Amino acid sequence: MPPPDAEQCGPGSASSLSVIVPRWEWRTFGDRFGEADGRFAALEPERVQESDEVYLVSTESDASVKVREGLMDVKHLEDVNEDGLEQWIPVMKAGFPLPAADVGSVLATLGVAVPPLERATYTLDELLDELVRPNDDLLAVQVHKTRRRFTLGGCMTELTDVTTDRGATRTIAVESEDPALVIATVRELGLAARPNVCLARGLKALAGFGARRYAVIDVGTNSVKFHIGERRADGAWRTIVDRAEVTRLGEGLEETGRLNPEPIERTIEAIAGMAEEAQRDGVTAIAAVGTAGLRIAPNSADLVDGVRARCGVEVEVIPGEEEGRLAYLAVKSGLGLAEGSLVVFDTGGGRSQFTFGHGEHVDERFSLNVGAARFTERFGLDGVVSDNELATALDAIAADLAPLDGRATPDALVGMGGAVTNITAVKHGLATYDPDIVQGTVLDRTEIDRQIELYRTRTAEERRQIVGLQPKRAEVILAGACIVRTVMEKLGCESLTVSDRGLRHGLLAERFGR
Numbered sequence: 001m002p003p004p005d006a007e008q009c010g011p012g013s014a015s016s017l018s019v020i021v022p023r024w025e026w027r028t029f030g031d032r033f034g035e036a037d038g039r040f041a042a043l044e045p046e047r048v049q050e051s052d053e054v055y056l057v058s059t060e061s062d063a064s065v066k067v068r069e070g071l072m073d074v075k076h077l078e079d080v081n082e083d084g085l086e087q088w089i090p091v092m093k094a095g096f097p098l099p100a101a102d103v104g105s106v107l108a109t110l111g112v113a114v115p116p117l118e119r120a121t122y123t124l125d126e127l128l129d130e131l132v133r134p135n136d137d138l139l140a141v142q143v144h145k146t147r148r149r150f151t152l153g154g155c156m157t158e159l160t161d162v163t164t165d166r167g168a169t170r171t172i173a174v175e176s177e178d179p180a181l182v183i184a185t186v187r188e189l190g191l192a193a194r195p196n197v198c199l200a201r202g203l204k205a206l207a208g209f210g211a212r213r214y215a216v217i218d219v220g221t222n223s224v225k226f227h228i229g230e231r232r233a234d235g236a237w238r239t240i241v242d243r244a245e246v247t248r249l250g251e252g253l254e255e256t257g258r259l260n261p262e263p264i265e266r267t268i269e270a271i272a273g274m275a276e277e278a279q280r281d282g283v284t285a286i287a288a289v290g291t292a293g294l295r296i297a298p299n300s301a302d303l304v305d306g307v308r309a310r311c312g313v314e315v316e317v318i319p320g321e322e323e324g325r326l327a328y329l330a331v332k333s334g335l336g337l338a339e340g341s342l343v344v345f346d347t348g349g350g351r352s353q354f355t356f357g358h359g360e361h362v363d364e365r366f367s368l369n370v371g372a373a374r375f376t377e378r379f380g381l382d383g384v385v386s387d388n389e390l391a392t393a394l395d396a397i398a399a400d401l402a403p404l405d406g407r408a409t410p411d412a413l414v415g416m417g418g419a420v421t422n423i424t425a426v427k428h429g430l431a432t433y434d435p436d437i438v439q440g441t442v443l444d445r446t447e448i449d450r451q452i453e454l455y456r457t458r459t460a461e462e463r464r465q466i467v468g469l470q471p472k473r474a475e476v477i478l479a480g481a482c483i484v485r486t487v488m489e490k491l492g493c494e495s496l497t498v499s500d501r502g503l504r505h506g507l508l509a510e511r512f513g514r
Helices: 014-018 035-041 100-109 124-132 179-188 199-207 261-280 292-296 300-311 320-335 372-379 387-400 418-428 445-456 477-490 503-512
Strands: 024-030 047-058 064-068 071-080 086-095 138-152 155-164 167-176 212-219 223-231 237-246 285-290 315-317 341-347 352-358 361-368 412-416 442-444 495-498
Touching: 024 179, 024 199, 035 138, 047 124, 047 199, 064 199, 071 100, 086 100, 100 124, 124 138, 138 199, 155 179, 155 199, 167 179, 167 199, 212 261, 212 503, 223 261, 223 503, 237 261, 237 503, 261 285, 261 300, 285 292, 285 300, 285 503, 292 300, 292 315, 300 315, 320 341, 320 352, 320 361, 320 412, 320 503, 341 477, 372 387, 372 477, 387 477, 412 418, 412 477, 418 442, 418 445, 418 477, 418 495, 442 445, 445 477, 477 495
Parallel strands: 212 285, 285 315, 341 412, 412 495
Antiparallel strands: 024 086, 024 167, 047 064, 047 138, 064 071, 071 086, 138 155, 155 167, 212 223, 223 237, 341 352, 352 361, 442 495
């Protein structure tokens, strides 16, 4: 929603555009807005406007591109602040016929390739018929708006009925030059839990066009993994966010048998931050699951209830077999492995999941009580370790992995999880983690042994200086590497293939990919 003077600018009014002070904007969509509906119903709007517009939306961009009253109106996203508020700057307001150079600028703003332009100028119909409709990445949406404008909390606020040729919805927009006023007004209206969704993205969702964003959160014993995926209309996924935060939820679990208050609070804080980030990025839905640590601890409800109270996210504690199945699904879709026997293992902070299969078929799934955090605490592997101490730990790990004994060597062994991906990042010397480099890397026993020796001879602080190692994993990485080495040995594999696509990717495909 532009400032009032931006709405009134005429063609070629570059000087008018240049003096506009950008405002911070927030917008959400829906049929009902709870207490905000009652608030608006009690007020008399300062102005009511009807308008007919054509929006050009793109799978490749959320830019604001529309035609109203015969003018091409284009706005550029200038900035997004830490609260997810957006600043949109008018960059074009021009009449038809539109010069070819301006047409090229419009298409570039929409993020699509600019084809050879055969005309010197384009009417609106020529633009739509020759350049928009033939392009599968573009859609013209006919929009009728009824806008009711109010001033609330020092902010310009609009409640708008939006009717299109693809459906109808409502939207509330709040804007001001002062971002604090916008946030305060959104909270006052009871809308703080809703995502900030720009008009282009809202229209695409209404039309079922282009991409929708979904988030998954995987709450593990040692870390919380967070992924936002954008699903395009053709079913393809694009990664928006993929990161992990080490919270060590299972710290002290081996000693006390319970989740302890400080790790619980750290993990709740991390999940709440991820939920806020998902909201800022305009996700449609969030799926959150908990794994080994939450399955084991008798007080896992403390974490689940705390997350629900803090940010409204429901954490579902899933069985180990389900965890393994989802990881297998992620591997098959991410690595495109050929037919043949396959073992996928995911070593976490509390337990390790194993899935045996061939092709698309899962033959067996099970979970073992073998995790990096558990063995770190049990054998003091968070610092310098002697050869004898290391041998004792390896013997204990081998004993707990006894169910792997006597099994046939698979055609392919795939490892995933924080230990495997950190070992891979160290191998490549990745100062900044790059999932595309990690994905598909082959690790052999020689490299694993090299890194075990690297970690065994260093304190946690010295390990933190190793390029590629996530600093918060310094304490548990030696135990993780020992588990990986023992799995390879028991299955008779000289190497494994790394999958950066883990449980969270399988969950994304399962819950939102249909």
